[in-house]
Amino acid sequence: MSRLVIGLTGGIGSGKSTVADLFVEQGAGLVDTDAIARELTLAGGAAMPRLAAEFGPGIVAADGALDRTAMRQLAFADASARGRLEGILHPLIRQLSTERCLAAPEPYVILAVPLLVESGTYRERCDRVVVVDCPESVQIARVMARNGLSADEVKAIMAAQATRQQRLSIADDVVVNEAGLAEISERVRVLHAKYLALLAEKLKAGC
Numbered sequence: 423m424s425r426l427v428i429g430l431t432g433g434i435g436s437g438k439s440t441v442a443d444l445f446v447e448q449g450a451g452l453v454d455t456d457a458i459a460r461e462l463t464l465a466g467g468a469a470m471p472r473l474a475a476e477f478g479p480g481i482v483a484a485d486g487a488l489d490r491t492a493m494r495q496l497a498f499a500d501a502s503a504r505g506r507l508e509g510i511l512h513p514l515i516r517q518l519s520t521e522r523c524l525a526a527p528e529p530y531v532i533l534a535v536p537l538l539v540e541s542g543t544y545r546e547r548c549d550r551v552v553v554v555d556c557p558e559s560v561q562i563a564r565v566m567a568r569n570g571l572s573a574d575e576v577k578a579i580m581a582a583q584a585t586r587q588q589r590l591s592i593a594d595d596v597v598v599n600e601a602g603l604a605e606i607s608e609r610v611r612v613l614h615a616k617y618l619a620l621l622a623e624k625l626k627a628g629c
């Protein structure tokens with residue numbers, strides 16, 4: 423494992439990717455579980471043979487990638503499909519993210535996990551957790567603008583996620599992403615310095 427792993431989480435549209443990119447600009451490594459999930463389900467992705475065996479050729483698009491529409495329809499029609507899909511993907515995501523945290527050459531790694539609060543195992547692997555936070559009304563407006571969803575559709579997604587309070591209760595650090603990029607850039611600079619100092623302490627203590 424890279425010597426220091428900082429879990430990064432936040433609700434949908436809170437600005438996780440934006441904040442993760444700012445940490446990378448400062449020199450942090452980034453391991454993004456969402457990106458790994460996409461990678462695993464591209465043509466030739468490591469999950470594809472098992473997904474095809476489990477769900478049949480109908481969920482494989484012509485180019486060999488996961489046909490997301492077909493998979494969604496199947497999950498809608500068959501209540502067990504989502505659990506079976508996660509049963510295949512989640513262990514692979516856990517394994518790959520651990521390997522990449524270990525291999526990262528940067529002084530510390532940001533491990534971006536959208537559902538970090540909901541899935542206990544990632545929390546155990548993080549030295550600290552940084553939560554990207556903003557009012558729910560801001561999350562709704564951003565996701566409506568970005569994905570063209572209605573307010574009710576965004577609210578339904580948010581209702582299936584941990585609450586703002588649950589996320590804040592596990593945060594060691596918070597990035598308030600309500601104002602402009604200048605404010606969060608400055609906050610990330612401060613946190614970057616703090617993480618380098620924590621790493622130095624950890625190394626001194628021989629961990």
Ligand code: ATP
Nearest residue numbers: 433434435436437438439440564568599601602603
């Ligand atoms: P998701 O959970 O949906 O993947 P996320 O938490 O990674 O989202 P981002 O993709 O970083 O969030 O941001 C959501 C949207 O809001 C993007 O379109 C992004 O450009 C915009 N955004 C993020 N932060 C700000 C900000 N401070 N000011 C204006 N727009 C922002």
